[in-house]
Amino acid sequence: MKFFHVKTVSETLRIINEQFQPCRPPVELPLIEVCGMVLAEDVISDEQVPHFSRSTVDGFAVCAKDTFGASDSLPAFLDITGRIEMGMAADTALHEGQAQAIPTGGMIPAGADSVVMIEHVEEVGEMLNVFRQVAPGENIVRAGDDVERGELVMACGHRLRPQDLGVLSAIGRTSVRVHPRPIVGILSTGDEIVPSEKKELAPGEVRDINSVTIGAAARQCGATVLYGGIVKDDYDTFAKRASELFHKVDFLILSGGSSVGTRDYTVQVMQSLGDPGVLVHGVATKPGKPTILSKAGEKPVMGLPGHPVSAMIMFQLFAVPILERLQGLRPAQTDLRLSAKIARNVPSAVGRTDYIRVKLEEREDGLWAVPVFGKSGLISTLVESEGIVEIAANKEGIVEGESVKVHLFKS
Template identity: 75%
Template sequence: MKFFNVKTVTETLEVIAGEFQPNRPPIEVPLIDALEMVLAEDVRSGEQVPHFARSTVDGFAVLARDTYGASDSLPAFLDVTGRIEMGKEAAVRLMEGQAQSIPTGGMLPSGADSVVMIEHVEEVGDMLNVYRQVAPGENIIRAGDDVKAGELVMSAGQRLRPQDLGVLSAIGKTKVRVYPRPVVAILSTGDEIVPADKKDLAPGEIRDINSITIAAAARQCGAVVIEGGIVSDDYASFALRAKELFEESDLLLLSGGSSVGTRDYTEQVMQSLGEPGVLVHGVSIKPGKPTILAKAGRKPVMGLPGHPASALIIFHLFVAPLLQRLQGQKPAAYHQRIPARISRNIASAVGRSDYIRVKLEEREDGMWAVPVFGKSGLISTLVKSDGMVEISANKEGILEGELVHVHLFQ
């Protein structure tokens, strides 16, 4: 196979951003089912949260100025005129010189502007001795402090986390419009590849690693996975199974068969699925140069390297952002990055982006990234790694002690 449309990492990401978007319309789902799905519309609150002022402690609702100067030796004296119950309206207005007992979360009575904690008072009959002064607003949440009526609570493109579901619940939102979870089909190729559950391997056979790791990575990105099995290096059977899976999915991933070889049919199969066809035929990157990206109609098809570590690195770099696009997620770096210093010199070839697997070590002088070396076929190198460091195409390497940014693996 001849690489005829090799692009840089940046150019490949630009192709993904320019060519792909959600290919299925938004759906409405119950809030409880929306975790890790992506909002398809802006959400504004029709009400304020909380809709009443409330206490954040057990204590007594007071007017703050009535407590000024209070101390252990000279307490302030207030009249206890009521007791507020949880879930009930505070119907009696608080007047100057008065206090009302209030539980955590209880409604603040009108006239009160603060709450003194129960630990700082002594109740003697209908008299309250206050031993510590409070400031206006202390120990209370005012109406609308959390969310104001009409406020933009969440924007389209937000991936919903547990706390996001919480605020939507607080404003009475029980259903949300989201993008469907993308369906990702994975097909492994190669005469040497056998199912992972095969107990006794014949000489030359290799258990299918990529179907497991890539499927797991896709699910981490919110996708539903179709495990398409394994096909041999035969164009007819490869093309037939690829077409079947393509019809059932939003993204087809072909694992293996993308290296230089006389029986390499990946590019031909991808072209056969529809126009415009192959967009990227090789990426100037190590590991992972034999990566192919195509578009058939509105759907993406991607050929991943057969070597397990290479395939997973390419997934992190390109497939994860592609899945973000298919779910309508806001443009954002897929990887969490943290700064660290590289622990040794690493050479690199100009004109190619190198991704070095690293393990993080926290030392007395800060965080260090220790390279984990190994060939792209060794999945164990990723098990030992916390993330990867990019050496950009315009650099000849990085020097020991140089500050780098580690792309963390999930």
């Protein structure tokens, strides 16, 4: 077996970005199903939006030059030659000296180049007094102003939000090519682990919390989850169950028992699933050091620590970007973490990236991140926490009042 050095967080993230990509072909799905999924095509519009020139106000469509110089004391006089209705074609052309009533959103008739607002006119029978001049194009959105035919509307690798579906809908798309949701398999290991449904625990037994937390977190990231259950610390059974689950999923997560034996088995099992095998064996973080990452064929396999808190933080740190790569999402260009001031000194060791849980408090001088302490592995601290703060590997700690970035937990 190869010997592995512990990797830094940035080395591990670089490996993730280099090694993983969508492992299944894109699928075409109806718009109503794709919110949160990632585009697998560049969307080019076949249509203009709006597809006709429309008024942005209630008023009268006119030729702008007929209104030049018009004022309260010297109005322009126009003939009212029609009334445009919502949703109908404006099929009577407008000539100089004429006006047609038009509602907000109504279609601009041929010959008109602007709209005078209803507040600036007076109707006198079939005549219109115009008290304010308008410029050509005023109060009009022209055909194609929003989207031109042939325009790139959205690029491949974009995660679809509600407003993006609106734009796709506006250009006449009813379905779109997206990367399928990755299927994540979760297998818990450890002789002490029992199903979370078990009511009365025998001494020494611990419920399988990681399947619950990691499963829900994976679904939050757009994955479908296949629960593999629990396997005892026996190499043959573990290898067999892992292999069965591996073949049904796109990304296998092994949640490790915390004993020495289980940790050893996890690496052997990961190697047994296929080449190239283990890429990262241990990460220089606290918590989460025993995290293992491997690749079998094109699929990622990750070994998370058994402690629920470490498992959750390592999932946020490494499994989330793996899921993003499997979904074809472009890596983020911008750091969208919240800024806050840390509420007390936190020591840390140089060479190790520390993650501390924090809750947030709004004070008069801004947002403060208050560390939530507790013995390692205390899961109740996660309920109080709203996010995590990173103490970089090159720092000996952070001092009270120092500005930190908070990675918020999803809710």
